[in-house]
Amino acid sequence: MTNTALPNPAAPNPSSSRPTAGTITKPNTPTTDTTAIITGGARKLGRRTRKVEPIYYLFLLPTLVIFTLAITVPGIMGIFFSFTDSIGIGEWSFNGLTNYIAMFSDPAILQSYLFTFGFSIATVIVVNVIAFLLAVGLTSRIRFKTGLRTIFVIPMVISGIIIAYVFNFLFSNSIPAAGAATGIPWLSTSLLANPDLAWVAIVIVTAWQAVPGTLLIYIAGLLSVPGEVYEAASIDGANKRQQLFRITLPLVAGYVVINVILGFKGFLNAYDIIVGLTNGGPGTATRSVAMTIIAGFNGGDYAYQMANATIFFIVAVLISLLQLSLTRGRNAL
Numbered sequence: 001m002t003n004t005a006l007p008n009p010a011a012p013n014p015s016s017s018r019p020t021a022g023t024i025t026k027p028n029t030p031t032t033d034t035t036a037i038i039t040g041g042a043r044k045l046g047r048r049t050r051k052v053e054p055i056y057y058l059f060l061l062p063t064l065v066i067f068t069l070a071i072t073v074p075g076i077m078g079i080f081f082s083f084t085d086s087i088g089i090g091e092w093s094f095n096g097l098t099n100y101i102a103m104f105s106d107p108a109i110l111q112s113y114l115f116t117f118g119f120s121i122a123t124v125i126v127v128n129v130i131a132f133l134l135a136v137g138l139t140s141r142i143r144f145k146t147g148l149r150t151i152f153v154i155p156m157v158i159s160g161i162i163i164a165y166v167f168n169f170l171f172s173n174s175i176p177a178a179g180a181a182t183g184i185p186w187l188s189t190s191l192l193a194n195p196d197l198a199w200v201a202i203v204i205v206t207a208w209q210a211v212p213g214t215l216l217i218y219i220a221g222l223l224s225v226p227g228e229v230y231e232a233a234s235i236d237g238a239n240k241r242q243q244l245f246r247i248t249l250p251l252v253a254g255y256v257v258i259n260v261i262l263g264f265k266g267f268l269n270a271y272d273i274i275v276g277l278t279n280g281g282p283g284t285a286t287r288s289v290a291m292t293i294i295a296g297f298n299g300g301d302y303a304y305q306m307a308n309a310t311i312f313f314i315v316a317v318l319i320s321l322l323q324l325s326l327t328r329g330r331n332a333l
């Protein structure tokens with residue numbers, strides 16, 4: 001009797017393990033996956049980049065028209081008339097670059113630019129130093145800091161011409177009277193009457209009004225610094241001075257740059273405070289570029305001062321480009 005071996009059901013069948021044409025499946029290839037990703041991304045991108053609704057342009061149109069009529073058109077007309085001999089009314093004729101050439105040899109205009117830039121640099125330094133120190137104090141653990149913040153912001157909401165007239169009275173009457181009563185010679189005379197020191201009074205008043213706006217930006221910057229950084233520095237043994245110069249200042253450097261550039265551009269346009277304090281005097285010692293331009297309009301030098309305004313506009317644009325280059329890539333604000 002012969003033993004016939006029965007097939008083991010657990011053993012693999014060579015014939016059944018061989019794939020057939022109907023059961024062969026192609027694996028996912030990189031090309032197939034990439035095509036699917038691109039196709040899906042294109043559908044999402046198409047949904048995201050839908051056309052802007054016409055209603056948005058309808059709301060934008062009034063602002064665009066007003067800006068064009070109030071800013072762009074007058075600016076283009078001013079640049080055009082800077083190449084003429086117009087006095088603002090009546091007939092005129094082209095004179096090319098005559099106004100520009102004469103402007104660069106005019107001592108009054110050169111003096112106004114010198115004063116404006118010197119005043120702007122001095123005021124930027126004073127404002128940023130005072131505002132930064134106040135911001136450090138008002139973000140520390142002191143009592144009544146909320147009320148103090150409100151008090152320090154008040155000068156920002158007062159008109160510049162009103163502030164100028166109030167300080168004009170103080171510099172012309174109250175302070176000289178106090179100096180005479182206390183026997184202090186340099187306080188007995190008004191700063192506004194001294195051609196060498198009148199700019200100091202203008203810097204003081206301008207800084208008094210400009211500090212609050214700069215202060216708010218610095219407070220926002222200081223509050224954005226994580227508290228864990230200071231805790232780690234304290235554990236490492238850093239004192240308050242070291243934390244200020246090695247932690248606080250580097251972390252708020254973007255805010256410093258923004259405040260400096262914005263402040264400098266704003267102080268270049270100084271007008272109302274100077275008019276209220278000195279009206280450009282004594283003589284023309286404190287006459288800014290803006291005052292020189294407006295005085296020329298009233299004196300019949302329309303085209304000549306339009307050339308001055310055009311150069312001043314170019315200076316402002318260059319400063320704006322400098323601001324963009326310095327603040328590009330910073331995530332401070």
